[in-house]
Amino acid sequence: xxxxxxxxxxxxxxxxxxxxxxxxxxxxxxxxxxxxxxxxxxxxxxxxxxxxxxxxxxxxxxxxxxxxxxxxxxxxxxxxxxxxxxxxxxxxxxxxxxxxxxxxxxxxxxxxxxxxxxxxxxxxxxxxxxxxxxxxxxxxxxxxxxxxxxxxxxxxxxxxxxxxxxxxxxxxxxxxxxxxxxxxxxxxxxxxxxxxxxxxxxxxxxxxxxxxxxxxxxxxxxxxxxxxxxxxxxxxxxxxxxxxxxxxxxxxxxxxxxxxxxxxxxxxxxxxxxxxxxxxxxxxxxxxxxxxxxxxxxxxxxxxxxxxxxxxxxxxxxxxxxxxxxxxxxxxxxxxxxxxxxxxxxxxxxxxxxxxxxxxxxxxxxxxxxxxxxxxxxxxxxxxxxxxxxxxxxxxxxxxxxxxxxxxxxxxxxxxxxxxxxxxxxxxxxxxxxxxxxxxxxxxxxxxxxxxxxxxxxxxxxxxxxxxxxxxxxxxxxxxxxxxxxxxxxxxxxxxxxxxxxxxxxxxxxxxxxxxxxxxxxxxxxxxxxxxxxxxxxxxxxxxxxxxxxxxxxxxxxxxxxxxxxxxxxxxxxxxxxxxxxxxxxxxxxxxxxxxxxxxxxxxxxxxxxxxxxxxxxxxxxxxxxxxxxxxxxxxxxxxxxxxxxxxxxxxxxxxxxxxxxxxxxxxxxxxxxxxxxxxxxxxxxxxxxxxxxxxxxxxxxxxxxxxxxxxxxxxxxxxxxxxxxxxxxxxxxxxxxxxxxxxxxxxxxxxxxxxxxxxxxxxxxxxxxxxxx
Amino acid sequence: xxxxxxxxxxxxxxxxxxxxxxxxxxxxxxxxxxxxxxxxxxxxxxxxxxxxxxxxxxxxxxxxxxxxxxxxxxxxxxxxxxxxxxxxxxxxxxxxxxxxxxxxxxxxxxxxxxxxxxxxxxxxxxxxxxxxxxxxxxxxxxxxxxxxxxxxxxxxxxxxxxxxxxxxxxxxxxxxxxxxxxxxxxxxxxxxxxxxxxxxx
Numbered sequence: 002x003x004x005x006x007x008x009x010x011x012x013x014x015x016x017x018x019x020x021x022x023x024x025x026x027x028x029x030x031x032x033x034x035x036x037x038x039x040x041x042x043x044x045x046x047x048x049x050x051x052x053x054x055x056x057x058x059x060x061x062x063x064x065x066x067x068x069x070x071x072x073x074x075x076x077x078x079x080x081x082x083x084x085x086x087x088x089x090x091x092x093x094x095x096x097x098x099x100x101x102x103x104x105x106x107x108x109x110x111x112x113x114x115x116x117x118x119x120x121x122x123x124x125x126x127x128x129x130x131x132x133x134x135x136x137x138x139x140x141x142x143x144x145x146x147x148x149x150x151x152x153x154x155x156x157x158x159x160x161x162x163x164x165x166x167x168x169x170x171x172x173x174x175x176x177x178x179x180x181x182x183x184x185x186x187x188x189x190x191x192x193x194x195x196x197x198x199x200x201x202x203x204x205x206x207x208x209x210x211x212x213x214x215x216x217x218x219x220x221x222x223x224x225x226x227x228x229x230x231x232x233x234x235x236x237x238x239x240x241x242x243x244x245x246x247x248x249x250x251x252x253x254x255x256x257x258x259x260x261x262x263x264x265x266x267x268x269x270x271x272x273x274x275x276x277x278x279x280x281x282x283x284x285x286x287x288x289x290x291x292x293x294x295x296x297x298x299x300x301x302x303x304x305x306x307x308x309x310x311x312x313x314x315x316x317x318x319x320x321x322x323x324x325x326x327x328x329x330x331x332x333x334x335x336x337x338x339x340x341x342x343x344x345x346x347x348x349x350x351x352x353x354x355x356x357x358x359x360x361x362x363x364x365x366x367x368x369x370x371x372x373x374x375x376x377x378x379x380x381x382x383x384x385x386x387x388x389x390x391x392x393x394x395x396x397x398x399x400x401x402x403x404x405x406x407x408x409x410x411x412x413x414x415x416x417x418x419x420x421x422x423x424x425x426x427x428x429x430x431x432x433x434x435x436x437x438x439x440x441x442x443x444x445x446x447x448x449x450x451x452x453x454x455x456x457x458x459x460x461x462x463x464x465x466x467x468x469x470x471x472x473x474x475x476x477x478x479x480x481x482x483x484x485x486x487x488x489x490x491x492x493x494x495x496x497x498x499x500x501x502x503x504x505x506x507x508x509x510x511x512x513x514x515x516x517x518x519x520x521x522x523x524x525x526x527x528x529x530x531x532x533x534x535x536x537x538x539x540x541x542x543x544x545x546x547x548x549x550x551x552x553x554x555x556x557x558x559x560x561x562x563x564x565x566x567x568x569x570x571x572x573x574x575x576x577x578x579x580x581x582x583x584x585x586x587x588x589x590x591x592x593x594x595x596x597x598x599x600x601x602x603x604x605x606x607x608x609x610x611x612x613x614x615x616x617x618x619x620x621x622x623x624x625x626x627x628x629x630x631x632x633x634x635x636x637x638x639x640x641x642x643x644x645x646x647x648x649x650x651x652x653x654x655x656x657x658x659x660x661x662x663x664x665x666x667x668x669x670x671x672x673x674x675x676x677x678x679x680x681x682x683x684x685x686x687x688x689x690x691x692x693x694x695x696x697x698x699x700x701x702x703x704x705x706x707x708x709x710x711x712x713x714x715x716x717x718x719x720x721x722x723x724x725x726x727x728x729x730x731x732x733x734x735x736x737x738x739x740x741x742x743x744x745x746x747x748x749x750x751x752x753x754x755x756x757x758x759x760x761x762x763x764x765x766x767x768x769x770x771x772x773x774x775x
Numbered sequence: 776x777x778x779x780x781x782x783x784x785x786x787x788x789x790x791x792x793x794x795x796x797x798x799x800x801x802x803x804x805x806x807x808x809x810x811x812x813x814x815x816x817x818x819x820x821x822x823x824x825x826x827x828x829x830x831x832x833x834x835x836x837x838x839x840x841x842x843x844x845x846x847x848x849x850x851x852x853x854x855x856x857x858x859x860x861x862x863x864x865x866x867x868x869x870x871x872x873x874x875x876x877x878x879x880x881x882x883x884x885x886x887x888x889x890x891x892x893x894x895x896x897x898x899x900x901x902x903x904x905x906x907x908x909x910x911x912x913x914x915x916x917x918x919x920x921x922x923x924x925x926x927x928x929x930x931x932x933x934x935x936x937x938x939x940x941x942x943x944x945x946x947x948x949x950x951x952x953x954x955x956x957x958x959x960x961x962x963x964x965x966x967x968x969x970x971x972x973x974x975x976x
Contacts, residue, residue: 140866144853147820147831149947149955150889152930155824171882183925548826 009343009398016395020291020388023298030301058485058587058594059621065584068099068204070221070241073189073197073469077234082184084232085198091224092202097217102580103200104186109577114166116578120568121165122533122561123526124519126172129165130529133536138163139543146549162550163537180473191472197238199473204243218247238465238472248459249745256743263742267735275728276334277405284400285326285732288392292322296385300377311377318382320733320755321360321703322389325353327732328711329397330404331725335718337406342398350394352714357390359652359706363645363699370637415720415727422767435674435761442681442757449689450632452624480602481621482515482612485594489570492593493522495617502611503597511608513601518582520573527567534562635692642698646676649706657713660771667768668713672705675762682757686741688750697737697751701758704733708762709769719770730763798908802916803897805940812837812941813963813971818847820955835893835959838967841975843890856974862886885926892920892934895942903927904934915939 074085085103092101117124125133132138142164145151153164161167180187180199187199206213221239228237272282296315300307332345340348364386367379421427469475484499486492496517506512521529541558544550570588573579579586585596602608605622612618650669657665679701683694708726712719738759740752813836821828833847842858856863861875862883876883891899895918900906904920904927917937922928935946945957967975 135869137866137869140851140853140869143851144864144866146822147818147829147847147853149818149820149945149957150885150930152949152951152953153822154951154953155822158822158825 009395013395013399016391020294020392023295026302027294027298030298034301034306058592059483061587061589062481062483062584062594062596063623067242067246068206069584070098070202070204070243071239071469072200072202073238073472074200075195075197075236077232079183079196082186082198084228084235085186085200087231088224088228088237089200092200095217095220097205097213097220099203099205101200101202102187103198105182106185109580110185113577113580116576117169118161118166121161121163121169122565123521123529123568124169125165125529125532126169128172129168130532133532136536136539138536139540141168142540142544158549159551159554162544162554163533163540189473197472214243214247215251218244238469239462240466240469244462245458248462252744253748256740256745256748260739260742264735264739267739268732271728271731271735275407275410276330277407280401280404281326281330281334284330284397285323287396287400288326288389289319289322291392292318292385292389295388296381296383299384300381303380304373304377308374308377311374311381315378315381315385318385318700318703320700320737321707322386323732324356324704324707324711324729325389325393326397327729328353328722328725329393330401331728332717332721333401333404334407334410335721335724336408337401337404338408342401346394346398348716349714352710352717353390353393356707356710357386359649359710360386360703362648363702366641366645367638370641372634372637374634375638411724411727412720415723419719419723419767419770422770428768431765432670435678435765439674439677439681442684443677445684445687446680446690447684447687448635448691450628450635450691451689452627452631475600478598478600478602479623480599480605480608482597482599482608483594483619483621484597485592485617485619487591487593489588489593490523492595492617493520493570494524495615496595496597497522497525499597499612499615499618502615506608506611511603511611512599515600516585516598518585518595519578520568520570520582520586523567523569530562530565631692635695638692638695642695642702645702646672649702653709657771664772668709668771670768671709671712671762671765672702674765675701675705675758678761679754679758682760683750683753686750686753688746688753691747691750693747694750694754697754698758700737700755701762704729704759705762708766712766712769713771715771723766726763726766730759734759799897799906802908802918803895805916806895806938806942807839808940809964810839811964811967813965814941814959815961816957816959818955818957821953823952836967836971836974837894838975839894843893844971844974845893857886857890858975859887888927892936892945893942895936 072088074088076082076084089101089103092098129138132141142162145164145167146153146158153167157164157167180189182188183196183198187201188196189199190196204217225237225239228235269279269282273279293315296318297307300311329345329349332349333342336345361383364379364382367375368383370376422431482499482503484492484496486495500517503512503515503517507514537558538555541550541554545552545554570586574583574586585598587594587596599608605620605625608620612620649672653668653672654665657668676698679698680690683690688694707729711717711722711726714722734756738752738756740748741756743749743752813834815832815834817830817832819828819830830850831847832849833845835846836844838844842856845855845857847853852867854863854865861873863871863873865871874883874886888899888903890896891903897906900920903924904922907919907921909917909919915937916939917935920934920936922931922934930949932948932950934948935944936942937944937946941959941962943959945955947955947957
């Protein structure tokens with residue numbers, strides 16, 4: 002006996018040691034691990050290394066874009082810029098804003114032109130290139146000279162008789178010409194010929210730092226309020242990811258506050274009223290925390306990172322993990338006087354092991370899927386559940402001392418309910434009623450993988466966004482081509498090879514517009530130089546003959562070409578010439594890429610087809626990628642869950658066949674009905690069925706199994722088991738079922754599934770009570 | 776009382792407005808009496824710093840319904856066709872360049888304004904220039920345009936139009952001290968021939 006006692010102590014100590022080691026490992030890993038938020042990385046990895054690289058680059062670009070803010074201001078009087086200047090200066094003085102742009106000073110314009118002039122022989126635009134090749138440049142130059150509105154002066158013709166700088170400016174990317182300068186400010190004209198001034202700003206940190214985000218948004222809103230007070234006749238519009246993410250997070254915070262408070266109060270009241278002690282609450286928290294800790298460390302060790310998705314979804318194991326603790330605690334409360342803590346455990350131990358194994362099998366199936374997100378979830382759950390199990394087994398018998406014993410808690414009520422199930426007519430009425438509910442609700446299920454349904458967007462922000470898009474004609478379509486290479490030169494050459502195809506796509510109206518950086522590759526620059534060397538002398542000769550250019554220009558021209566420096570990406574980046582384009586260019590540790598935003602994409606498949614011949618070009622279509630990910634995860638997971646359910650039912654069937662065939666069938670009903678009514682409630686709620694709701698089903702299945710197994714434990718008294726199931730169901734309902742109150746559709750649908758599943762699992766759990774063997 | 780004062784104010788306004796507008800409307804009427812004008816032109820452009828002026832000549836047709844057709848014939852051929860939707864430029868026999876409001880709104884707006892000068896469209900001119908009629912008492916009129924809107928005010932110092940029944944001379948002075956003089960002659964207001972009609976299609 003003493004020996005036995007000692008062994009239990011050792012087991013508890015060893016488990017303590019293990020937990021301690023995991024805590025240390027966590028402390029060691031935490032600073033170096035990263036929280037992965039990229040949705041793309043949740044997709045199955047086909048061409049893994051390249052995919053990861055793409056995802057990294059896309060992630061980096063996305064982060065940059067997330068930092069962008071834009072305002073459009075329509076002043077009362079076109080010549081009164083005081084409101085714009087005031088707002089601009091206020092923005093500049095905000096400590097969370099890195100840069101503000103809007104005013105293009107004459108100095109800046111001069112610098113820009115200087116650069117364009119210095120590198121005019123390398124920056125030849127497409128039209129001029131064509132004219133040079135076709136010997137048409139001379140007549141174009143003359144046409145400019147003779148044009149009464151051309152404004153070519155003597156300085157220009159002396160320094161740049163080929164008018165290359167001018168040509169470049171005239172043929173600037175069309176999309177940019179939507180923007181213009183008014184009083185040296187960036188501006189755009191709307192359909193009613195009203196001028197809107199544009200101010201751009203970049204945040205210091207990306208939009209997903211919650212605290213910072215919220216403060217920044219408050220501050221910016223305050224500025225706009227002040228602006229509206231000062232200039233009530235001006236109009237101001239805003240756009241930025243910042244505002245959306247703040248809206249989402251403040252809603253989530255609202256949810257957490259209300260739901261969290263309700264749930265905390267509810268669970269505390271429940272535990273206090275049943276156990277008359279706060280200890281069960283602390284013990285349950287302990288086992289859940291150990292479970293979460295070990296699950297987290299296991300994921301970090303195997304994946305070196307954890308995905309946000311895993312972190313959110315792994316909370317679903319909490320509901321299962323708490324079942325063991327609750328069941329044991331109820332057993333102690335009811336029978337603490339008749340049996341020792343160890344004896345209580347022995348009664349439940351086998352049931353726990355079977356429950357654990359069935360849950361583990363469900364999660365191991367997830368492990369086989371090619372989806373990294375589900376694999377992480379599986380690892381998390383497997384280790385987390387095992388850890389909770391060991392915490393209950395090894396520690397609880399030592400910790401449950403002095404738990405008040407209350408043998409008669411809710412006994413009448415429980416017995417009454419259990420007795421009802423002894424009546425044939427009641428049973429069948431319940432089953433038929435349940436079936437009816439399930440069929441009616443499931444028929445209203447709506448499947449929808451559209452991720453935009455997961456978030457509710459504030460109408461006001463959406464309207465402003467549309468207005469801004471209409472005025473600037475810069476749509477926020479989030480459809481891009483990504484061109485990458487091992488170095489900048491390769492990227493640029495690949496880009497230049499792609500551009501003719503894009504021009505063609507524009508002509509065919511597959512896209513309405515694309516934007517690309519104004520930096521030519523070194524190879525292209527060399528080609529331009531050669532072209533100039535071949536074609537320019539003839540033109541210059543002609544201009545000299547006509548007396549428009551001094552003969553001495555020739556020497557000057559030759560000298561310039563001899564000493565012409567090429568434009569390297571760094572020169573470009575640091576020059577004013579890259580203004581407005583820098584966002585689309587990425588170079589960092591042997592990565593190089595450039596982004597081509599596409600507008601008005603009619604047929605995404607056409608685009609994919611077009612780029613399939615090019616190496617180093619990827620079509621990034623964020624929204625569609627997300628939808629596709631949700632879709633494939635949902636399909637995959639549905640199959641797995643179906644297999645799991647069949648497997649569980651077969652297990653129950655075999656296990657219970659020894660009682661009777663009828664009972665073998667009936668014992669499957671709690672599990673099946675819990676899934677069915679989870680579906681039904683989701684259908685009634687009007688929330689869509691998607692990946693999020695499906696993940697809740699994992700939890701529903703896990704709980705269904707637990708309740709059925711607890712009820713069928715022949716060692717335990719039925720009313721004790723039923724009280725345990727009741728407690729587990731209510732506390733899970735209070736923690737997860739309340740999610741139905743959430744503003745966020747994804748979370749609410751999660752809650753509906755849990756609530757529907759829980760209620761049925763609890764209601765029908767008496768069906769899992771084995772018939773008394775005579 | 777209030778009614779009376781409002782009435783008085785309106786009459787006064789009408790009167791002042793009228794007294795100013797009378798010259799402009801007269802001018803506008805005079806100039807727009809012909810819906811079709813065909814003419815020859817000679818243009819002299821003096822770029823300061825260059826020895827000789829650049830001289831060119833050609834023909835133009837203004838059809839107030841369909842737009843402007845402008846063809847320089849010497850020293851090289853260059854045709855401009857402009858209407859409310861697009862501006863087409865053809866140098867010699869090369870591929871035409873087309874500017875539309877959609878593709879290059881700023882350039883289009885600018886070019887369109889210049890059309891307003893050729894057709895002396897007072898309404899559009901009034902939005903972009905300060906208008907001043909010099910020698911108001913003579914049958915020949917001289918209209919001085921001082922640009923007030925961007926980008927015109929950055930480019931031109933002033934533009935002077937003069938004429939009688941037709942716009943006869945345009946004198947453009949830009950900020951860089953370059954001057955362009957366009958003189959029109961051989962006016963013809965007969966309807967467009969079939970060939971000429973095709974120029975506007």
